[in-house]
Amino acid sequence: GAGVSQSPSNKVTEKGKDVELRCDPISGHTALYWYRQRLGQGLEFLIYFQGNSAPDKSGLPSDRFSAERTGESVSTLTIQRTQQEDSAVYLCASSLNAGGEQFFGPGTRLTVL
């Protein structure tokens, strides 16, 4: 596609439910990043994938958060047993290679009631 796409654009869920967020990076981009943007704050790094290397999970806030990426394509971010503090916009970015310019998707707005 022309850019990074994310789905769904909005997700409302109840506390305790699991959610899965999807990111489609730009074709050919080997690096993929997930960030979280809480209301009124900057983006927080969550996780980074580069090719077939082990992902950098250093930004994941708890073991309720996990992410997968199939090769150099789609990535899914899963949040288990959602809490109200998980409410945020989750942004995905991809770059041609490690250290390249990151192109961001429009984000998924998650609301946990």
Place this chain on the structure above:
Amino acid sequence: AQSVTQLGSHVSVSEGALVLLRCNYSSSVPPYLFWYVQYPNQGLQLLLKYTSAATLVKGINGFEAEFKKSETSFHLTKPSAHMSDAAEYFCASSYSGSARQLTFGSGTQLTVLP
């Protein structure tokens, strides 16, 4: 550890006036520095980046930023604001390492008054 501080969560300027958005970084190693713009309901768009070449960096839409090591600053400027510049602006840094995940400031909302 890196950190990025943006002074002023909200800045208002009149159309045609100078835009100045402040960013200071804290890093133990020379960082790469970036400014991103976020329009409502859109993803972040890169305005410009500093990667240890020229200290004055020119970006898109008439924006520029100057890297000042002595002041640990990377302020964003534009000589004449346009209504279309109204958006949220984020300063970010990364290590010149392999992963290059970005550390973001908290953002500055720019309002342009007619």
